Amino acid sequence: MIIREWTEKDLATVAILEHACFEDPWTMDMIKGEFGRMDFCGSIAEEDGKPIGFLCGTLLFEDAEIAKVAVLKEYRGKGYGRQLVEEFFDKVKANGARRIFLEVRPSNEAALHLYQSNGFHKLRLRKRYYADGEDALEMMKDLYPDD
Numbered sequence: 001m002i003i004r005e006w007t008e009k010d011l012a013t014v015a016i017l018e019h020a021c022f023e024d025p026w027t028m029d030m031i032k033g034e035f036g037r038m039d040f041c042g043s044i045a046e047e048d049g050k051p052i053g054f055l056c057g058t059l060l061f062e063d064a065e066i067a068k069v070a071v072l073k074e075y076r077g078k079g080y081g082r083q084l085v086e087e088f089f090d091k092v093k094a095n096g097a098r099r100i101f102l103e104v105r106p107s108n109e110a111a112l113h114l115y116q117s118n119g120f121h122k123l124r125l126r127k128r129y130y131a132d133g134e135d136a137l138e139m140m141k142d143l144y145p146d147d
């Protein structure tokens with residue numbers, strides 16, 4: 001598995017991965033909107049040349065954020081989600097980040113486990129954050145916990 005930068009050529013690929021991985025996938029306009037952000041920072045995971053996952057994030061000065069991370073069902077449980085997240089840590093840290101934020105559904109056990117075992121801790125609950133009424137858990141990882 002390799003992790004590489006998400007470029008403009010990957011927009012259609014990400015749309016396919018979105019539909020395969022999420023019940024409420026981003027539309028192409030939403031994906032383009034994320035990609036077009038000045039603080040966009042995304043990556044694609046490939047196995048034998050086939051895109052199998054992606055991470056969509058942002059980096060603005062000291063604060064980074066993970067908006068989405070996803071791996072195709074048949075490739076889950078092999079450590080690829082963890083590798084995507086760790087690669088993001090390295091990349092944003094090298095570019096000045098000190099903290100990483102994210103929001104996650106408390107019902108998403110796989111994502112919660114992935115984030116907690118990678119050093120994210122709970123900050124607060126955002127009531128009825130998602131369109132379907134579920135709360136969001138806001139989490140943060142301190143990239144310099146000893147400072």
Ligand SMILES: CC(C)(COP(=O)(O)OP(=O)(O)OC[C@H]1O[C@@H](n2cnc3c(N)ncnc32)[C@H](O)[C@@H]1OP(=O)(O)O)[C@@H](O)C(=O)NCCC(=O)NCCS
Binds near residue numbers: 068076
């Ligand atoms: C969340 C997701 C990216 C994890 O990807 P993955 O490649 O399966 O993750 P990994 O194999 O790297 O596993 C990471 C950790 O999560 C744990 N984990 C994976 N699936 C799990 C599950 N269903 N329930 C509980 N823990 C789980 C693993 O055991 C591992 O922990 P460990 O290293 O302590 O054993 C994947 O499940 C996914 O794409 N889900 C759909 C999209 C989504 O909900 N994304 C997150 C919100 S944007």
